[in-house]
Amino acid sequence: MHRLLLIFSLALFFSCGESVVSKFPNDRNILENLTYSIDTVVVDSKGEIINLSNGLRYFDISADESSLIFFDRKQTIFQEIDLNDLKLKATYPYEFEGPNGIGKATYFQILPDRTLFIPTFSKSGIYNLQGKLVSRLNFKPTEAEGLEETDPLTLINAILINPKSGLLYSLPGEYISGVKDLAIINPENNKVKLIKLPEMDIAGDFKVFWNTENGKAIEMEEYSLTLIDETLIITCTVGSGIYTYNTSNDRLKFVDLPHKIIPTKKSGEILNEVTEESVFWDEYRKVASQVSYHELKWDKEKERFYRFASRTFLGEQESDPVKYEVFILAYDKDFNTIGETKLDKLKTIPSSYFFKDGKLWSYVNIDDELGFAIFTFDF
Numbered sequence: 001m002h003r004l005l006l007i008f009s010l011a012l013f014f015s016c017g018e019s020v021v022s023k024f025p026n027d028r029n030i031l032e033n034l035t036y037s038i039d040t041v042v043v044d045s046k047g048e049i050i051n052l053s054n055g056l057r058y059f060d061i062s063a064d065e066s067s068l069i070f071f072d073r074k075q076t077i078f079q080e081i082d083l084n085d086l087k088l089k090a091t092y093p094y095e096f097e098g099p100n101g102i103g104k105a106t107y108f109q110i111l112p113d114r115t116l117f118i119p120t121f122s123k124s125g126i127y128n129l130q131g132k133l134v135s136r137l138n139f140k141p142t143e144a145e146g147l148e149e150t151d152p153l154t155l156i157n158a159i160l161i162n163p164k165s166g167l168l169y170s171l172p173g174e175y176i177s178g179v180k181d182l183a184i185i186n187p188e189n190n191k192v193k194l195i196k197l198p199e200m201d202i203a204g205d206f207k208v209f210w211n212t213e214n215g216k217a218i219e220m221e222e223y224s225l226t227l228i229d230e231t232l233i234i235t236c237t238v239g240s241g242i243y244t245y246n247t248s249n250d251r252l253k254f255v256d257l258p259h260k261i262i263p264t265k266k267s268g269e270i271l272n273e274v275t276e277e278s279v280f281w282d283e284y285r286k287v288a289s290q291v292s293y294h295e296l297k298w299d300k301e302k303e304r305f306y307r308f309a310s311r312t313f314l315g316e317q318e319s320d321p322v323k324y325e326v327f328i329l330a331y332d333k334d335f336n337t338i339g340e341t342k343l344d345k346l347k348t349i350p351s352s353y354f355f356k357d358g359k360l361w362s363y364v365n366i367d368d369e370l371g372f373a374i375f376t377f378d379f
Contacts, residue, residue, distance in 0.1 A: 031339030056363035146192040178207035224295035237292035239265030301358035
């Protein structure tokens, strides 16, 4: 969860979708006897600076898993890391303003042809790696049709482009409620279709809003949006269930993913709006100590999905040490649960992680140099 300053006032729209229950095939748990080893590697930066002041926050992996592209917002540069040779391959300077300017970008997506989709509130486009504009998208959130009372600025949340259809997808929603919708955006006519995600509405029951005259802050459940081929996958930390949206036939489906070693969703009553900081912390501790389900990651080599789940145990004071329980979960390509186990030796969730060649890569900072902890699973 992230503590966010509140600057938006939004509204929700609703739709319906099919709901199914996943299975635990033959009660087989492929992770029951899981062991793993960890190798740590460092990227050769070739004497250049890779700015890790905010960690590996803004990055994406190429379709062939050979490159990681890192966005340094401060300098408006993209840096390509060769994941096979573990070295900085190239640094690409981009323009902030002008005909090829990308503006105040906070997000990007590598497309299969190695161009970059870079969305912003004022202008969005497709760029080549050399920083030249390939095509400008007619996506203007403040002028979009079909939003009614939804704040258009939230259309940028978790936004993705479908390289086949050119449609955009994002997760707008009201911060104060903690609930999000799925938005389907046609950049050709700047029209938006909003679809409700009702099975995830309980996320709003576990937000904690600190509302005072001197400031406002909120802790809320996190949503994620991932595109795998023609399927969008939407997750929320409030529970194990996911939404899938088939972009080729517009079919929305909720898949309830069962688990045996941990609860499948958060429960209990939380004070959602408080005026005292101590009460805010107490309520957030209640939420954090329950299981949070993180986004699904696709292992192309094994053709499985993996995800982490975690509990966070906060101290009496915000400055007290934090302890974690970490679990790893596995699903087959049809979203049947096939594995789950607690990782007792892992004291925190891996950071900025992805799968490559059947192994999990997680960002680590090694003396201010870019490094990765590479997990090899054996089961």
